[in-house]
Amino acid sequence: MNTDERTDRVLRHTEEVVTEEELRELLDRPDPSVYIGYAPTGEMHIGHFTTIRKLADFLRADLDVTVLIADLHAHLDDEKSPFELLEARSEYYRVAIEAMVEAAGADPDDIEFVRGTDFELESPYTLELYRLMADTTISRAQRAGSEVVRQSENPKLGGLVYTLMQSLDVAALDADIAYGGIDQRGIYMLARELLPEHGHGKPLCLFAPLLSGLSGGKMSASEAGSKVNLTDDPETVAEKINGAYCPQGEVEDNGVLEYLNHLVFPVLEERNEPFVIERPEEYGGDVVYEEYRSLEEEFVAGELHPQDLKNATGTYISEIIAPIRDRFEEEPELLEAAYPDRHD
Template sequence: MTPEESIALIKANLTEVLNPEIIDDVILNQKRDLKVYWGTATTGRPHCGYFVSMVKIAELLHAGCHIKILLADLHAYLDNMKAPIELIEQRVKYYEFIVKSLLKAVGVDITKLEFIKGSSYQKSENYTMDRFKLEGMTRISVAQKAGAEVVKQTSDPYLGGLTYPLMQALDEEYLDVDAQLGGLDQRKIFTFALENLPKIGYKVRAHLMHGMVPGLGEAQKMSSSEPDSKIDLLDSADVVAKKLKKAVCVPKKIEGNGVVAFVEHVIFRVTSLKTGGKPHFTVERRDEEPLIYDDIEKLKADYEADILTPQLLKAALTKALNELLDPIRSEYEASEEWKKIAELAYPPEEKQQKVKKQKDKGDPAKRAAALAAKAEQLKLKESGAEESK
């Protein structure tokens, strides 16, 4: 692959690239591999939206990049304590298992990747001092804006959520990379890094942003914190079928359609990766020839024309997705260590027993007086009846 072809592949299939000239300079002038990091906060169970990042990581590896995977354990706690601090260690192990399995499912050689735990360097003296520098010069409103689409927003935010984007910016320096990869939802954090790292003496990096897969319900993206929006990577075949059956999929409408977007950004990209650039998606039809797509625009046109209906599309996606998830589920079932870690990382929630409300029977003395009065009335009534005889 020529340097120009490498640069083209690095920038391919992305929604936006900030400071692309950095990529050109590293490859054409410095004549070395581009160093890129992709990070994930180890919160809820990873979902199928992760396929989008994994496919891009596969392309970056093919382009000759050196990739670092950051398992951001402290970020997971800082984001409104989505990961309880006592479970962080186990969730890091769980994420490493599942991210590696996910990468293998799309054909990535994981020996070419470097996995790094955030807390392995984020508690160092130098990092802490740099974090203090950023905290000292960053207004609360700026920190809130930076994390607006990534950190859970509340009317009365925790301090950890404000520190989150500052640390993500610093990670670029401490991981010694030229670029950071992330979803389009990371853009405000990326621009924060561009504007603020030079203020504490560090260089700016390039930022690679891929599109986001909309949620299956009304959510704008698949999210670990919104169960109805996502399909987990270890969901059973039956659960996948049920979730897709219930997914919002408006007939003849492409915009905001999570099912169509999933086919485009996951199924087409993965099959293209596995077949050397020849994507395909087959839709079986009862009593008719199957619809076979090698062009996403043709699929979209057929969907808008109602040739491809939501029912047909969902059934085909269910089959394709389950085939993609099968090796991940099989690896999980074959690993006692992974299953044990899953239990420790995501212990079952204890169901709160309903406490039966005791009826307030009032003051015992008053109750006794009322009963006595009632008994006296009954006695008088009975004696009156006797006299009338």
């Protein structure tokens, strides 16, 4: 790939880059690197899959990819993960991410996995963290992490330290690009401000969109019907997609279309396969889409019925997550150890 092709590959299916000029300059240098961090809290689901699928794009654009399993962050954010479960949940996240990368058509062995406890408990990281704490006001840290850490009128110190640690992680992992959901923007903009003041490079920031839940609006981790879990069987996937918010001709807050755009079609593209909707002849017969845009156009124009769209989407999503589901069926102890209260 030339620089233009690599840039397009890195930027597709993203919400924002800060900045594209910096990205082009970076891709002209040897061995550019990108990192993403995941705090091992709740079970992973299709929303995670859309961001993890991007790692395949990074690998194909010849970036060095690091995944941080941010175990300490998971505890610092209002103890979303109890300390005694960090080991089990970190292992579950690693296996789940590897399975998703493989399902996206890339080799997980090409990714470096690091746990926060591998480097965040020792100097020079701890000394750098103290320096950041001395230079950063409470209000600045709260503002930067407002979309990520749990908020309250009387916040715990852990949530404030979380924000500074995530900023410092970029430098500690020697990453050129910090990648995450658009909700991470405040933290990584803080990193761009703080890190150069402490002798580190200013990271390029790349953000993925936050996709809608299947019930419309923001996806909710606590609402089972708003997301597809990685372990859902085909019948459950079909049921959730069939119950999804998908009004004829409407694109906004339409989770079905968003998961087709950002997950299903990119995976099919790597396989060189089209998206096929099977319909009886009396309803127009089968229809084949080589790209997402044409599907959306026909849906908006009323030429594609929501139920036909849902039926096909459920089938494709179930097929894409099948190897991930199989992995956890083969190793049920991973989920049982990570979430003992849910797997009694």
